[in-house]
Amino acid sequence: MPRVADHDARHGQITDAVQRLIVRDGLTSVTVARTAAEAGMSVGLVQHYFTAKDEMLLATFTRVNGRFTARVDQLVNRGEAEGRTIAEMLRQALTELIPLDDDRRAEFLVRRAFADQAAHNARLADIHKETLVGIRSRVAQAIKNGTVCGEVPQEMDAADQALRIVAFAEGLALHRHSDPDGTPEPAILAALDQQLDRVFTGTCRGAQLR
Missing domain, CATH: 1.10.357.10 (Tetracycline Repressor, domain 2)
Known part of the structure; x- marks a missing residue:
């Protein structure tokens, strides 16, 4: 159960970061690297969930x-x-x-x-x-x-x-x-x-x- 909860939390962190980037800077600002920075996590962790x-x-x-x-x-x-x-x-x-x-x-x-x-x-x-x-x-x-x-x-x-x-x-x-x-x-x-x-x-x- 903790792993599922952690997965959902990380998933939510990333998608919330994508939304903030879109609202603030537009769709072109969304990259894996910028999303990672916005979410406060490593690029590798973001790529673990999204490629x-x-x-x-x-x-x-x-x-x-x-x-x-x-x-x-x-x-x-x-x-x-x-x-x-x-x-x-x-x-x-x-x-x-x-x-x-x-x-x-x-x-x-x-x-x-x-x-x-x-x-x-x-x-x-x-x-x-x-x-x-x-x-x-x-x-x-x-x-x-x-x-x-x-x-x-x-x-x-x-x-x-x-x-x-x-x-x-x-x-x-x-x-x-x-x-x-x-x-x-x-x-x-x-x-x-x-x-x-x-x-x-x-x-x-x-x-x-x-």
Whole structure:
């Protein structure tokens, strides 16, 4: 057990170092040597876990996605306990993709760096695609659940609307990152609400997002 714990701790140290480098200096700053220095360990130790930049970036991307998923799960569990609507829970979940604070900004930069790298790497591209499909699928399921309880019209195409909603949220994330002064949080949330209001036109409480 101690070996597993030590492995996880070292893995976390390295991926946290990669994230800090991306946030501070951009993707080009990420090398095995610079990551080792940032993590406060030897190059040899970093290479014991990762042999290349792509591997470190993938692990960091996976870690970021894990944190995102955990936060969404917590939001859903709390929302269900409080009797929130599916639209309310979905709105909260989508804001986790938007850089509205330092933590979400750091995660946004990691996702963006991974997407840039994936454009030239088939393996990373497959993982990036799988991640996007997973997010859209979860949103589509929320919409389908909405049709069951009455929040969403029965004729609504869940997959089509999920694509639009996720693309819209990602667009808001990019604008927030590029022009934070011109995209204050209230405006971001209002725009997201308007997009969701197009789909969630009915009323239902205590429904499931998952």
